[in-house]
Amino acid sequence: xxxxxxxxxxxxxxxEHCSDSREDLILYSYDAMNRRYLxxxxxxxxxxxxxxxxxxxxxxxxxxxxxxxAGTGLTGGSLAIDGGLVLTTRRMxxxxxxxxxxxxxxxxxxxxxxxxxxxxxxxxxxxxxxxxSMEFSTLGGNAAENAGGTRAVKYGVTRxxxxxxxxxxxxxxxxxxGSASIKSVTGYDLTRLIVGSEGTLGVITRLxxxxxxxxxxxxxxxxxxxxxxxxxxxxxxxxxxxxxxxxLEFMDRNAVECVKAYLEEDIxxxxxxxxxxxxxxSPSVVEEDAGTIEEACYKEGxxxxxxxxxADERASLWTARRSLSPAIMKIKPLKINExxxxxxxxxxxxxxxxxxxxxxxxLTIVNFGHAGxxxxxxxxxxxxDDKDEVxxxxxxxxxxxxxxxxxxxxxxxxxxxxxAKAPYLGIELENSAIEVMRKIKQALDPNNILNPHKTFDxxxxxxxxxxxxxxx
Amino acid sequence: xxxxxxxxxxxxxCVKCGTCQTVCPVFSVLPEEASAARGKLAxxxxxxxxxxxxxxxxxxxxxxxxxxxxxEEACPSEVQTLSTMLDARKRMAGNVGIRPAxxxxxxxxxxxxxxxxxxxxxxxxxxxLLFKRVPADSGIRRRVPLPLITPDRTLPGLAKTFFTDRxxxxxxxxxxxxxxxxxxxxxxYLYPGTGEKMxxxxxxxxxxxxxxxxxxxxxxxxxxxxxxxxxxxxACKNLEAFEKYGLDAVVTGxxxxxxxxxxxxxxxxxxxxxxxxxxxxxxxxxxxxxEFLHRIRKVDAVREPEKREDGDLPILTVTYHHPxxxxxxxxxxxxxxxxxxxxxxxxxxxxxxxxxxxxxxxSFSLEHYDxxxxxxxxxxxxxxxSGADAVVTSCPACIxxxxxxxxxxxxxxxxxxxMAELLERYSLEEEGEGGxxxxxxxxxxx
Numbered sequence: 068x069x070x071x072x073x074x075x076x077x078x079x080x081x082x083e084h085c086s087d088s089r090e091d092l093i094l095y096s097y098d099a100m101n102r103r104y105l106x107x108x109x110x111x112x113x114x115x116x117x118x119x120x121x122x123x124x125x126x127x128x129x130x131x132x133x134x135x136x137a138g139t140g141l142t143g144g145s146l147a148i149d150g151g152l153v154l155t156t157r158r159m160x161x162x163x164x165x166x167x168x169x170x171x172x173x174x175x176x177x178x179x180x181x182x183x184x185x186x187x188x189x190x191x192x193x194x195x196x197x198x199x200s201m202e203f204s205t206l207g208g209n210a211a212e213n214a215g216g217t218r219a220v221k222y223g224v225t226r227x228x229x230x231x232x233x234x235x236x237x238x239x240x241x242x243x244x245g246s247a248s249i250k251s252v253t254g255y256d257l258t259r260l261i262v263g264s265e266g267t268l269g270v271i272t273r274l275x276x277x278x279x280x281x282x283x284x285x286x287x288x289x290x291x292x293x294x295x296x297x298x299x300x301x302x303x304x305x306x307x308x309x310x311x312x313x314x315l316e317f318m319d320r321n322a323v324e325c326v327k328a329y330l331e332e333d334i335x336x337x338x339x340x341x342x343x344x345x346x347x348x349s350p351s352v353v354e355e356d357a358g359t360i361e362e363a364c365y366k367e368g369x370x371x372x373x374x375x376x377x378a379d380e381r382a383s384l385w386t387a388r389r390s391l392s393p394a395i396m397k398i399k400p401l402k403i404n405e406x407x408x409x410x411x412x413x414x415x416x417x418x419x420x421x422x423x424x425x426x427x428x429x430l431t432i433v434n435f436g437h438a439g440x441x442x443x444x445x446x447x448x449x450x451x452d453d454k455d456e457v458x459x460x461x462x463x464x465x466x467x468x469x470x471x472x473x474x475x476x477x478x479x480x481x482x483x484x485x486x487a488k489a490p491y492l493g494i495e496l497e498n499s500a501i502e503v504m505r506k507i508k509q510a511l512d513p514n515n516i517l518n519p520h521k522t523f524d525x526x527x528x529x530x531x532x533x534x535x536x537x538x539x
Numbered sequence: 540x541x542x543x544x545x546x547x548x549x550x551x552x553c554v555k556c557g558t559c560q561t562v563c564p565v566f567s568v569l570p571e572e573a574s575a576a577r578g579k580l581a582x583x584x585x586x587x588x589x590x591x592x593x594x595x596x597x598x599x600x601x602x603x604x605x606x607x608x609x610x611e612e613a614c615p616s617e618v619q620t621l622s623t624m625l626d627a628r629k630r631m632a633g634n635v636g637i638r639p640a641x642x643x644x645x646x647x648x649x650x651x652x653x654x655x656x657x658x659x660x661x662x663x664x665x666x667x668l669l670f671k672r673v674p675a676d677s678g679i680r681r682r683v684p685l686p687l688i689t690p691d692r693t694l695p696g697l698a699k700t701f702f703t704d705r706x707x708x709x710x711x712x713x714x715x716x717x718x719x720x721x722x723x724x725x726x727x728y729l730y731p732g733t734g735e736k737m738x739x740x741x742x743x744x745x746x747x748x749x750x751x752x753x754x755x756x757x758x759x760x761x762x763x764x765x766x767x768x769x770x771x772x773x774a775c776k777n778l779e780a781f782e783k784y785g786l787d788a789v790v791t792g793x794x795x796x797x798x799x800x801x802x803x804x805x806x807x808x809x810x811x812x813x814x815x816x817x818x819x820x821x822x823x824x825x826x827x828x829x830e831f832l833h834r835i836r837k838v839d840a841v842r843e844p845e846k847r848e849d850g851d852l853p854i855l856t857v858t859y860h861h862p863x864x865x866x867x868x869x870x871x872x873x874x875x876x877x878x879x880x881x882x883x884x885x886x887x888x889x890x891x892x893x894x895x896x897x898x899x900x901x902s903f904s905l906e907h908y909d910x911x912x913x914x915x916x917x918x919x920x921x922x923x924x925s926g927a928d929a930v931v932t933s934c935p936a937c938i939x940x941x942x943x944x945x946x947x948x949x950x951x952x953x954x955x956x957x958m959a960e961l962l963e964r965y966s967l968e969e970e971g972e973g974g975x976x977x978x979x980x981x982x983x984x985x
Binding site for chain 2: 088089090091093094095096097098099100101103137138139157160181200202203204392393396
């Protein structure tokens with residue numbers, strides 16, 4: 068990056084709000100995908116106008132701009148793979164307004180999801196999207212990645228809670244999308260186009276979000292089954308029985324094995340699948356729904372159903388789920404987590420298919436995730452120093468995606484495509500659909516400066532290269 | 540552009556998820572990438588793999604850390620952040636050296652116990668010239684501009700008589716076990732009263748109490764500052780000082796010294812060539828005062844007594860702050876609270892975030908008082924919310940910082956007590972004959 072460009076950037080955001088020291092470039096070279104690409108410069112603008120000026124400069128002088136929230140994405144969406152400028156939303160971090168009458172909040176993109184939850188709680192409101200990173204990921208990032216979470220089965224995902232946006236387009240225009248009114252069909256739905264576009268179509272500088280009243284009470288249940296098929300049948304029975312749980316998580320046999328050590332008390336011998344479920348609403352609804360769920364589980368052969376209403380008892384039922392990630396890390400040094408998604412009735416087929424894959428490729432695969440919405444976290448565990456195992460895993464990942472698509476599923480439920488899954492886009496999307504996306508990108512970003520090569524242009528990289536980069 | 544951009548800094552156990560940011564006190568006041576463990580680990584990895592020099596900026600980023608260990612406890616990948624940071628500091632000291640003034644202090648003064656003693660005696664003589672006493676005898680504030688000490692900071696003055704000047708060798712004889720007191724510098728030079736209370740408490744438990752006069756600084760400042768040779772020498776001196784008394788236990792009232800003795804001495808002593816058996820024997824005797832009293836009083840067996848007023852001693856409402864180096868580092872969390880609950884004229888009220896660092900972080904508070912103060916303000920807010928008349932803790936450094944914070948926030952009326960002070964004053968029972976304490980019902984000896 069030329070000196071004169073750096074100087075211009077300093078003039079736009081202020082010398083103290085940007086850096087090109089080696090230390091700072093390293094600090095903004097990674098995200099939770101855990102790969103490293105050094106940018107040429109990092110800037111922390113505070114206003115849409117500053118963002119606009121930076122993007123206009125980028126078009127004039129032709130350098131890539133990579134928007135970044137907290138850098139907690141899992142698919143490399145905020146990595147500066149071509150260098151250039153990393154543009155953080157760190158200083159755009161104000162909650163501008165919470166309106167308890169219209170149940171909405173205006174926020175800047177750098178506000179953490181958890182911060183909004185705390186502020187909304189004062190009005191007995193909450194923001195339903197709850198990605199695992201909610202305490203440390205930003206709302207701008209959540210919207211750009213269209214983040215999900217455990218409550219999606221009842222409440223939906225981030226896109227369902229974004230009403231309006233202020234966006235700086237790749238060419239620098241400041242655009243306002245959407246409306247504060249619930250019904251609005253004026254023009255194309257640009258809000259939904261920007262949400263989930265992974266920072267390739269615009270930089271979000273302000274969001275109008277929907278909030279929801281906190282339910283009066285919550286009931287939590289942990290059901291154990293001797294096989295995944297009966298757990299799946301229980302899910303079907305629950306979902307078709309007028310009850311919509313607010314959370315419906317499952318863990319497969321390997322996952323149960325991983326966490327057994329943490330919670331002998333709550334899991335009966337012979338358990339090979341767990342369902343963790345929550346229902347919320349008025350106390351009488353919670354009692355009724357919990358009863359319906361318990362009955363459904365026993366009818367499908369549950370070994371045991373534990374139920375809790377008080378906060379501390381509920382937390383203890385969550386122990387299994389919460390201790391899973393650290394427990395998995397202990398088996399092998401490397402975990403590849405693919406967050407595939409299938410229509411929820413296909414989960415047993417998916418698990419059976421994955422078990423076959425694991426046997427054929429001699430791999431340990433642990434599955435858990437959101438049974439209620441069909442979003443399964445498939446964890447391939449391996450030793451990065453075992454080259455043979457690594458190549459078997461690469462093969463298994465491709466076959467997994469093919470299996471998922473054959474079941475009518477999707478490559479990613481909530482983590483995004485970024486660079487991690489870009490090489491596989493064609494497995495799910497037909498060429499004509501990819502071509503439409505490409506045309507949209509070209510129309511909005513003719514010089515290809517905003518987060519280039521994310522989502523679809525990273526096909527040049529094979530999975531092999533990706534693994535090498537991640538772990539050497 | 541892209542190929543040569545793909546600089547990779549290699550693998551570490553840290554997967555850069557960012558969870559550490561939710562618990563890091565420094566990140567809470569300075570929310571930037573370098574503040575929490577993820578950023579510091581990324582920098583340390585880059586240095587280790589040769590992608591970054593150990594620059595001044597690197598040093599500054601690395602040192603902006605309280606070493607409170609909250610990140611390590613929260614890390615889903617169980618990354619050993621504390622030891623990684625200490626290693627990085629050690630490596631930096633070895634490669635680019637410690638700043639000359641700091642080196643002088645760490646190696647020549649802290650490392651030489653006589654010189655440290657002399658320096659502090661001299662300091663005591665002149666402290667009235669440089670510092671003024673603030674009202675209510677709550678501490679001292681600087682009178683003249685001094686490096687590293689801001690005018691709004693209240694510090695305890697150096698004691699008129701140092702602890703080891705008043706007590707040395709065998710100071711109490713009893714039938715129970717032989718117990719040595721490891722005072723630590725803060726207790727010795729700033730808070731000798733805490734040491735005195737410890738002696739009182741231990742004496743009443745019927746143990747023989749020793750204060751080895753040859754004991755020196757535990758070496759924590761040297762270790763954290765990267766001066767590992769000095770830390771090794773100090774560790775050896777302390778081993779020898781305590782060994783000669785044939786003790787059953789070595790008890791300390793300083794969370795940081797205790798943490799250092801338990802966590803770092805094994806490596807330091809073995810590196811210094813002390814044989815394993817000798818090292819293990821010394822280490823097995825080290826206990827925090829809370830652990831020792833909890834064991835000897837068998838507090839678990841006691842139901843919380845009904846709280847009763849007494850003419851001289853009205854019921855005191857206290858809350859407890861867990862020092863990072865006692866709670867997280869040594870895992871001593873339940874003992875102090877059980878001890879407090881066992882006191883008949885003390886009511887315990889919980890404090891929110893009671894395991895969060897007070898912001899002191901040793902020399903961190905000198906070099907980064909602005910951050911340290913803001914972290915401390917969060918702690919003060921939690922103390923005020925608890926509604927307690929007094930906050931109790933088990934670390935002289937926390938006491939110093941919390942007292943400073945309460946005064947700064949206009950709440951100097953809230954007492955800050957060491958556990959030894961609270962227990963010494965409130966363990967008395969009204970039925971005790973002639974004011975003598977009776978611990979029989981608490982199940983002391985056994």
